[in-house]
Amino acid sequence: MANSRKVIEFFYDVVSPYSWLGFEVLCRYRNVWNVDVKLRPAFLAGVMQGSGNKPPGLTPNKFLYMAKDLHRLSQYFQVPLNVPSNPFEAMFEKGTLSAMRFVTALQESEVGGDKQVEQVSRELWTRIWSLDKDISQPGSVSEAAVKAGLSASDVEELLKLSTSKQIKDKLKSATQEALDHGGFGFPLLVCHVNGKAEVFFGSDRFELIAHCIGKSTLTLLGVNLYRNAHFGCTRIVTNDPLY
Amino acid sequence: MANSRKVIEFFYDVVSPYSWLGFEVLCRYRNVWNVDVKLRPAFLAGVMQGSGNKPPGLTPNKFLYMAKDLHRLSQYFQVPLNVPSNPFEAMFEKGTLSAMRFVTALQESEVGGDKQVEQVSRELWTRIWSLDKDISQPGSVSEAAVKAGLSASDVEELLKLSTSKQIKDKLKSATQEALDHGGFGFPLLVCHVNGKAEVFFGSDRFELIAHCIGEKWVGPQPTAAKL
Numbered sequence: 001m002a003n004s005r006k007v008i009e010f011f012y013d014v015v016s017p018y019s020w021l022g023f024e025v026l027c028r029y030r031n032v033w034n035v036d037v038k039l040r041p042a043f044l045a046g047v048m049q050g051s052g053n054k055p056p057g058l059t060p061n062k063f064l065y066m067a068k069d070l071h072r073l074s075q076y077f078q079v080p081l082n083v084p085s086n087p088f089e090a091m092f093e094k095g096t097l098s099a100m101r102f103v104t105a106l107q108e109s110e111v112g113g114d115k116q117v118e119q120v121s122r123e124l125w126t127r128i129w130s131l132d133k134d135i136s137q138p139g140s141v142s143e144a145a146v147k148a149g150l151s152a153s154d155v156e157e158l159l160k161l162s163t164s165k166q167i168k169d170k171l172k173s174a175t176q177e178a179l180d181h182g183g184f185g186f187p188l189l190v191c192h193v194n195g196k197a198e199v200f201f202g203s204d205r206f207e208l209i210a211h212c213i214g215k216s217t218l219t220l221l222g223v224n225l226y227r228n229a230h231f232g233c234t235r236i237v238t239n240d241p242l243y
Numbered sequence: 244m245a246n247s248r249k250v251i252e253f254f255y256d257v258v259s260p261y262s263w264l265g266f267e268v269l270c271r272y273r274n275v276w277n278v279d280v281k282l283r284p285a286f287l288a289g290v291m292q293g294s295g296n297k298p299p300g301l302t303p304n305k306f307l308y309m310a311k312d313l314h315r316l317s318q319y320f321q322v323p324l325n326v327p328s329n330p331f332e333a334m335f336e337k338g339t340l341s342a343m344r345f346v347t348a349l350q351e352s353e354v355g356g357d358k359q360v361e362q363v364s365r366e367l368w369t370r371i372w373s374l375d376k377d378i379s380q381p382g383s384v385s386e387a388a389v390k391a392g393l394s395a396s397d398v399e400e401l402l403k404l405s406t407s408k409q410i411k412d413k414l415k416s417a418t419q420e421a422l423d424h425g426g427f428g429f430p431l432l433v434c435h436v437n438g439k440a441e442v443f444f445g446s447d448r449f450e451l452i453a454h455c456i457g458e459k460w461v462g463p464q465p466t467a468a469k470l
Contacts, residue, residue, distance in 0.1 A: 051302060051303070051304040051305075052302055052303065052304075053302050053304070053305065059294060059295055059296050059427055060294070060295065061294040061295075061296070061422075061425050061426065061427040062294075062296065062427050064425050065425050065427065065442070065444060068442070069443075069444075072441075072451060072455065073451065076451055076454055179304075182304050182307050182308050183304065184302055184304040184305050184308065198315075199308070199311070200312075201308060201312075202447075204445075204447040204448070205447070207450070207462070208315060208316065208319055211319055212315065
């Protein structure tokens with residue numbers, strides 16, 4: 001059974017709102033599709049720097065568009081996303097380095113799955129991208145982790161582990177892996193199908209991802225059902241006179 | 244009947260491959276959805292400049308990703324897209340100013356619909372983004388227009404009209420409209436629903452657009468979909 005499950009690696013950073021959308025969709029689909037989701041916490045600022053890219057929000061029209069786009073997607077995806085009151089401070093001045101080191105430390109420590117990594121990531125996203133709260137201070141990260149179900153003593157240990165060279169290197173290494181896959185932003189989804197790695201950027205490629213891994217796709221609210229073309233099919237029969 | 248149809252304005256430039264994907268999808272859906280599609284030829288380089296944005300292909304990893312993304316989307320959308328042998332020359336050095344002025348001139352002249360604008364746009368996209376051919380020279384644009392069904396004399400008139408102040412201004416004006424909608428790239432879709440304009444960027448928002456205008460998205464091949 002394990003051999004037939006396709007693996008989808010999900011590279012993300014809680015600074016990224018589109019990553020939250022992709023994250024929630026993937027979490028919903030992990031029990032619907034025959035896939036093994038591997039959460040890959042990484043550092044978006046590192047990917048931006050390594051690829052020579054710059055955050056979209058720095059272009060004024062893009063920033064304004066993203067605010068509207070995220071609002072519509074929030075409703076459609078049913079993820080309670082709200083743009084923070086000072087997004088530039090939250091995303092760029094404060095940043096998410098210590099938060100992602102914490103998630104990395106948690107992943108290193110968690111045994112038997114990634115439920116805690118999933119829950120803590122969700123709580124961190126909720127703080128910054130729903131409740132307009134800080135996630136840069138140890139106290140903030142601690143609150144999120146406790147809300148996700150970790151004990152106070154576990155949290156204290158993880159905060160300490162977060163500042164170790166081992167964990168700093170692990171986060172750097174995940175970030176480098178995203179770059180090695182050709183990444184320039186998040187979310188980055190790496191789907192392993194038939195020994196080949198198909199890389200997808202963004203939370204708006206699920207229809208194509210489903211097609212590539214040979215699945216049916218429901219719309220994100222589960223209202224409409226349609227079947228995708230066959231996986232690996234060369235031509236789709238169509239009445240379209242152009243083709 | 245006219246009042247109940249929702250209007251979707253489609254701002255595009257044939258330099259943009261993602262715009263070709265969005266264009267073909269919209270053309271397939273214009274008889275499936277209860278919508279009035281208004282083709283809005285405009286100038287992408289002008290939108291980039293006006294918004295302080297830069298073409299994605301200038302970031303190396305983005306360029307490499309786009310080539311793979313377009314290849315997959317080409318198959319999935321069933322649009323015969325191929326990256327040109329020298330994309331930077333085609334997109335940036337040569338550009339599409341005269342091509343888009345020609346399309347604008349055609350739109351100004353065409354009566355009774357936009358079939359010719361649709362066909363000529365398609366032929367121009369096919370040249371640059373499928374057949375790796377030039378579209379910067381009058382002869383190239385002429386070939387595309389003739390292939391789309393225009394007469395040689397019509398083409399000659401349009402080539403002349405393309406260089407007029409009137410048409411240059413019309414293209415500038417469409418480009419400014421895209422910027423006024425907050426545009427920073429193409430394709431830009433402006434959906435008019437209940438007197439409100441909802442702006443969408445990209446060819447990957449059709450599912451959301453369908454939801455916003457109260458229609459159903461069944462994938463890029465609506466006539467082949469089984470419901």
